[in-house]
Amino acid sequence: MLILGISLVLILIGLYAIITKRNMIKVAxxxxxxxxxxxxxxxxxxxxxVPGMKIIPPILMEVKTTANVLSSYSDPVPQALVLTSxxxxxxxxxxxxxxxxxxxxxxxxxxxxxxxxxxx
Amino acid sequence: xxxxxxxLLFMVAAGIVAVEIKDLLASVxxxxxxxxxxxxxxxxxxxxxxxxxxxxxxILAVVFFVAVILKTTHVDSTIGRPYKxxxxxxxxxxxxxxxxxxxxxxxxLLINSxxxxxxxxxxxxxxxxxxxxxxxVAAVILDYRALDTLGEATVLFTxxxxxxxxxxxxxxxx
Numbered sequence: 001m002l003i004l005g006i007s008l009v010l011i012l013i014g015l016y017a018i019i020t021k022r023n024m025i026k027v028a029x030x031x032x033x034x035x036x037x038x039x040x041x042x043x044x045x046x047x048x049x050v051p052g053m054k055i056i057p058p059i060l061m062e063v064k065t066t067a068n069v070l071s072s073y074s075d076p077v078p079q080a081l082v083l084t085s086x087x088x089x090x091x092x093x094x095x096x097x098x099x100x101x102x103x104x105x106x107x108x109x110x111x112x113x114x115x116x117x118x119x120x
Numbered sequence: 121x122x123x124x125x126x127x128l129l130f131m132v133a134a135g136i137v138a139v140e141i142k143d144l145l146a147s148v149x150x151x152x153x154x155x156x157x158x159x160x161x162x163x164x165x166x167x168x169x170x171x172x173x174x175x176x177x178x179i180l181a182v183v184f185f186v187a188v189i190l191k192t193t194h195v196d197s198t199i200g201r202p203y204k205x206x207x208x209x210x211x212x213x214x215x216x217x218x219x220x221x222x223x224x225x226x227x228x229l230l231i232n233s234x235x236x237x238x239x240x241x242x243x244x245x246x247x248x249x250x251x252x253x254x255x256x257v258a259a260v261i262l263d264y265r266a267l268d269t270l271g272e273a274t275v276l277f278t279x280x281x282x283x284x285x286x287x288x289x290x291x292x293x294x
Contacts, residue, residue: 003121006128008222010135012215017139019214020207022198025144025189029151032181033135036158039174040131041222043165044124045229048237057166058240058256060248074166075240076256082170083261084272090177091279097188098283104192111198 003044010037024100024110028093035089039082046078127161145194148185152178169257 014037017030047055058076100110107115131154138150155178162171243256243264253259261269 003124003128004226006125006132008219010128010132011218011222013132013135013139015215015218016211019211020203021139022201023144023196025185026139026147026196026198028185029138029147032151033138033154036131036154039170040128040158040161041226043162043167043170045226046167047165055166057168058244059168060244060254060256073240073244073256075237076243076260077240079167079170079257080260080265080268082167083173083257084268086170086173086177087272088275088279090181091276093181094184095279095282095286097184098286101188101191102286109197110192113198113201 004041007037007041007044011041013037022112024096024103024112027112028096028100031096032089032093035085035092039085039089042078042082042085046075048075121164124161124164127157127164131157131161140199142196142199143194144189144196145186147196148182148189151185152182155181167257169255 011034014030014032014034017033018027021027021030055072055074058073058079103115104110107118109115134150134153134157138147138154141147141150155174159171159174159178162168162174240256243260247253247256247259251259251263253263
C-alpha cells in the first residue's frame with residue numbers, strides 16, 4: 001500500500017509539471033515523469049506477493065512445472081503492456097521535443113505565456 | 121519491500137528536482153536519474169525484459185532532450201513566476217479526479233487480482249506448447265497479442281514521420 005501511495009505521488013508530480021509549468025521543456029519532462037510513474041505502477045500491480053513464496057521472472061527455467069511453482073511467477077500480462085507503453089512514450093516525447101524546437105526557432109523562447117501573447 | 125520504497129523515494133526526490141530546477145540541462149539529467157531508477161525497480165519487480173527496454177529508451181530520451189537543449193537555451197526563464205489561480209484550480213481538479221480514479225481502479229485490481237491472474241496462469245501453463253517460447257513476455261507480445269505489437273510499430277512509425285515532417289527545414293522546390 002505504501003509503495004502504491006508513493007508512486008501516486010510521483011504521478012501527481014508529473015501532473016503538476018504538465019499543468020502549472022510555463023516552459024515547454026519542463027512540460028515534456030512532466031509528461032515523461034508521469035509516464036514512468038504509471039509504467040512502474042503497472043509493474044507493481046503485476047507483482048503478486050504471496051506470503052512464503054519466492055517470485056521469479058516469467059521465464060520458464062524447466063519444462064515441467066508444478067502447481068506450486070506456477071503461482072510464483074510475476075504476471076507477464078502487465079509486463080507486455082508496459083513494454084508497448086515504454087516504446088510509445090519515446091515516440092510521444094520525440095514528437096513533443098520536435099514541436100518545441102520548431103516553436104523556439106520561430107519565436108525564440110520556450111515560454112508558453114510568450115507564445116500565447118504573440119498569437120493573433 | 122524496503123528496497124522498493126527506497127527506490128521510490130529517490131524517484132520522488134529526483135522528480136521534484138527535475139520539475140523545479142532552473143537549469144534545463146540539470147532538469148533533464150534528473151529525469152534520466154528517475155528513468156534509470158525505474159529500470160532498477162523493474163529488476164527488483166522481477167521484470168528483466170522491462171528493465172532492458174527501459175534502459176535503452178531512457179538513453180534515447182535523454183539524448184533527444186540534450187540535443188534540443190544544445191540547439192536552443194538551457195536557462196528556464198519562467199522559474200519563480202507567480203502561479204496563476206486558474207492553473208492551481210485546474211491542477212487540484214485534475215489531481216483529485218486522477219487520485220479518485222486510481223484509487224478505485226487499483227483497489228478493484230488488488231481485490232480481483234486472482235481473476236486477472238487466471239489469464240497469466242493460462243499463458244504460463246500452456247504457453248510453451250502453444251507458442252514454443254520460453255520467455256512468457258515474448259510469448260505474449262509476439263504471439264498472443266501480436267496485433268497489439270503491430271499497432272505499437274504503427275504508432276512508432278507515425279511518430280517518426282511526424283518528427284521528420286515537423287523538423288524539415290525547407291519546403292519542396294517548385
